[in-house]
Amino acid sequence: MAPKLPISGYDYVMPKPDAETIRKSIVYKLIFILGVDPKDADEHQWLNAAMLAARDLIAEDFLKTRRAHIENSKRMVYYLSMEFLLGRSFVNALINEGVYAEFEEAFKQLDKEFSDVCEQEQDPGLGNGGLGRLAACFLDSLATLRIPAMGYGIRYQYGMFKQEIVDGQQVEKPDLWLDQDLAWQFARPNKQYAVSFGGQVLNMGDKKEWHPSEEISAWAYDEIIPGYGGDVANPLRLWAAHAGNLFDLADFNRGDYASAVRAQNSDENISRVLYPNDSTESGRELRLKQEYFLVSASVQDIIARHKCRLANIRNLADEVAIHLNDTHPVLAIPELMRILIDEEGLSWTEAWNISCKVFSYTNHTLMSEALETWSVDLMGRLLPRHLDIIFEINAYFLNALRAIGNFDDEFVRRVSIIDETHGRRVRMGWLAVIGSHKVNGVAKIHSDLMVNTIFADFAKIFPERFTNVTNGVTPRRWINIANPALTAFLDKHLGEQDWRLHLDNLVKLNDKADDAQVQAEFAEVKKAAKVRLADYIEKELDIKVNPEALFDIQIKRIHEYKRQALNVMHIVDRYNKILENPDADWQPRVFIFAGKAASAYYMAKKIIRLINDVAKFINNDSRIRDLIKVVYIPNYSVSLAQIIIPAADLHEQISLAGTEASGTSNMKFALNGAICMGTLDGANVEILDKVGAEHCYIFGNTVEQVEEIRRNGYDPLSYIEQDHDLRRVVNQISHGTFSPEEPTRYNDVLQPYGDHYQLMADFRSYIDTQAKADMHFKDKAAWNRSALINIANMGFFSSDRSIADYCRDIWYIKPLTEKELPRRPE
Numbered sequence: 001m002a003p004k005l006p007i008s009g010y011d012y013v014m015p016k017p018d019a020e021t022i023r024k025s026i027v028y029k030l031i032f033i034l035g036v037d038p039k040d041a042d043e044h045q046w047l048n049a050a051m052l053a054a055r056d057l058i059a060e061d062f063l064k065t066r067r068a069h070i071e072n073s074k075r076m077v078y079y080l081s082m083e084f085l086l087g088r089s090f091v092n093a094l095i096n097e098g099v100y101a102e103f104e105e106a107f108k109q110l111d112k113e114f115s116d117v118c119e120q121e122q123d124p125g126l127g128n129g130g131l132g133r134l135a136a137c138f139l140d141s142l143a144t145l146r147i148p149a150m151g152y153g154i155r156y157q158y159g160m161f162k163q164e165i166v167d168g169q170q171v172e173k174p175d176l177w178l179d180q181d182l183a184w185q186f187a188r189p190n191k192q193y194a195v196s197f198g199g200q201v202l203n204m205g206d207k208k209e210w211h212p213s214e215e216i217s218a219w220a221y222d223e224i225i226p227g228y229g230g231d232v233a234n235p236l237r238l239w240a241a242h243a244g245n246l247f248d249l250a251d252f253n254r255g256d257y258a259s260a261v262r263a264q265n266s267d268e269n270i271s272r273v274l275y276p277n278d279s280t281e282s283g284r285e286l287r288l289k290q291e292y293f294l295v296s297a298s299v300q301d302i303i304a305r306h307k308c309r310l311a312n313i314r315n316l317a318d319e320v321a322i323h324l325n326d327t328h329p330v331l332a333i334p335e336l337m338r339i340l341i342d343e344e345g346l347s348w349t350e351a352w353n354i355s356c357k358v359f360s361y362t363n364h365t366l367m368s369e370a371l372e373t374w375s376v377d378l379m380g381r382l383l384p385r386h387l388d389i390i391f392e393i394n395a396y397f398l399n400a401l402r403a404i405g406n407f408d409d410e411f412v413r414r415v416s417i418i419d420e421t422h423g424r425r426v427r428m429g430w431l432a433v434i435g436s437h438k439v440n441g442v443a444k445i446h447s448d449l450m451v452n453t454i455f456a457d458f459a460k461i462f463p464e465r466f467t468n469v470t471n472g473v474t475p476r477r478w479i480n481i482a483n484p485a486l487t488a489f490l491d492k493h494l495g496e497q498d499w500r501l502h503l504d505n506l507v508k509l510n511d512k513a514d515d516a517q518v519q520a521e522f523a524e525v526k527k528a529a530k531v532r533l534a535d536y537i538e539k540e541l542d543i544k545v546n547p548e549a550l551f552d553i554q555i556k557r558i559h560e561y562k563r564q565a566l567n568v569m570h571i572v573d574r575y576n577k578i579l580e581n582p583d584a585d586w587q588p589r590v591f592i593f594a595g596k597a598a599s600a601y602y603m604a605k606k607i608i609r610l611i612n613d614v615a616k617f618i619n620n621d622s623r624i625r626d627l628i629k630v631v632y633i634p635n636y637s638v639s640l641a642q643i644i645i646p647a648a649d650l651h652e653q654i655s656l657a658g659t660e661a662s663g664t665s666n667m668k669f670a671l672n673g674a675i676c677m678g679t680l681d682g683a684n685v686e687i688l689d690k691v692g693a694e695h696c697y698i699f700g701n702t703v704e705q706v707e708e709i710r711r712n713g714y715d716p717l718s719y720i721e722q723d724h725d726l727r728r729v730v731n732q733i734s735h736g737t738f739s740p741e742e743p744t745r746y747n748d749v750l751q752p753y754g755d756h757y758q759l760m761a762d763f764r765s766y767i768d769t770q771a772k773a774d775m776h777f778k779d780k781a782a783w784n785r786s787a788l789i790n791i792a793n794m795g796f797f798s799s800d801r802s803i804a805d806y807c808r809d810i811w812y813i814k815p816l817t818e819k820e821l822p823r824r825p826e
């Protein structure tokens, strides 16, 4: 784009381009970068050209940011995550750069349907669920808050699988997201690092030398993340695996092309897929290799960047914070130690002091079965030097404990990084806690439980280390992009200060929530989103749903702890009661589900099938007269969430108390004026606290009650025996009412003897609370008022607030000031 060239020398102070400039730039990109005649270009090529034009704006911000960061010696944070669930980039970039209207106008001038062009973009499937989406919201907030930062992840060739529902069952198809061939990422062929595996460690006097047996090359691709307001842009650097020695030339010269390529293929498998099936040994090995691949390339890059700037490795901790998103990147700790000691020649103590200051770690789960451990054998085989270092970290740590004296052997055994009770395993969570200066949970209740349960021992040793940062979501994507009608409504009602940057401004809606006119306007906002979703459902699934019905939505990964099965039990109970009492004043409801099950997770896949069987059965029962519709929307993704969430009236956040760390879809829904049906779990607790009990449906046992029930020996059968409705539902599901062609299909789903997630214990409270929501919904004014009060009190849940917390309490980083990085002239 011509006007985006530097005005003079290396200065980048460019005015915002107008529509005509943009139109010319798009055509220029199409012809001269993509080599396509505008007369022949298809929608996809127009998108590609437009993305290149938009990228120019972001690239300029990125260079300015980088320069301001270096010139002012600002501290910087590196965010390491195995997942980044970004969603589409194009419209986000336009909104954050403030040029959406100009691009829309440019396409009008080109006589092209802008929305058709935008729809061409596929979501990059580089994540699986909340953890990856959190990382994406955080990148948006970091750039918006003008924090020098960089994300590191893996450029999976096939991200999360594409989900199809065939005969009611999940079928996994490869997600060929790179096939769309968008010229959006910057390839960085000059950023390559060798990542090594295997071999042995030799003792060379007081030094150790690692002689690996395998080497793979990590190549960098940068996705530039623009902040809202368009001054700062930060890179997300994604690593792709390339065969280390290209391929075996000896094989090739012998004419054995196949085996030369085979070796190359197996190396490049490292960045082939997100979450290899970990039910096999080779799948687990691949996953461990992926984790090391990410951290090794990233830590090498961080050190190279630091050295090129300041040339002194000893002040690394002054300049750099490295954040570990869950335990997956925790090998970064031994990797940094290895480089500092083996390559930079620092002493153990010097290296450890630096390392502990650099790292911080976010815990994402309390469920012990989900805490990562690796067998000592596997780690010793793949990463012998790192295993050495982990042993040494452990020895120092345990010796220090013993020196303090008041910890008994049992305690020391429990906090050892090496678990000796399950066939010697490395506990990654323990390593993370010992090697970080701060450890945080992701919602208040989660952080409290963290220090009282899984990390209770460590909280005694390092009480000051543990803290909370409640998650948040970015209002730019989750309102501005996802919900155009609500965006216009907020712009109209919130006045001067931009709510996109100051989400606390939403509180002004509290004063308007009683205004009938405002309620009616909001009803139109909701209606528009529901019609949009109903159209989508009809187009994609050929199911007609009534936008006047109550839309009751549960969208998230399918997992037993999230209790989609409890939702199904409510649907079945409602079905029974409608048949029993057809003339009662039933509130029509549309139940909407979406979510993927991990490919090796038998029970989650069965739950998907159950939902679809129940949907088929009830949707086709004419006696129900559309009082219930059940819809399973396949292939849940960020883009799908953007269509579904604004349309919700009620959202289901019904995990067993104590199992969901935070949840973030609960925040997105409330922000879009939906009311929570939830347990006292994760961030639901804080949402309740902000919006008040009248505007948030809470049911079920508390964490304390759940624990007490467990302690006393939970007996699901006693609930079933006492509750006629529950008994009927369990019998119908277990005995084949919804699978007449195979009556035993669901005989193991509700587990009346095990019921680990206590569905039976919460059933009655859930059903009764759902009935209250029906009553509330019938009073439209009251419901709209509650919805408005939900929106009004969501300011706290902006990821900008989360990132401000991290910067202040964990990373010790300040934003770039306007002096350090001047704002772009209007």
Ligand SMILES: *Cc1c(COP(=O)(O)O)cnc(C)c1O
Binding pocket: 085, 128, 129, 130, 131, 133, 555, 556, 557, 636, 637, 638, 641, 662, 663, 664, 665, 666, 668
């Ligand atoms: C927000 C989000 C999630 C997280 O949902 P939870 O209900 O908090 O588990 C998962 N996937 C996508 C696509 C999301 O946008």
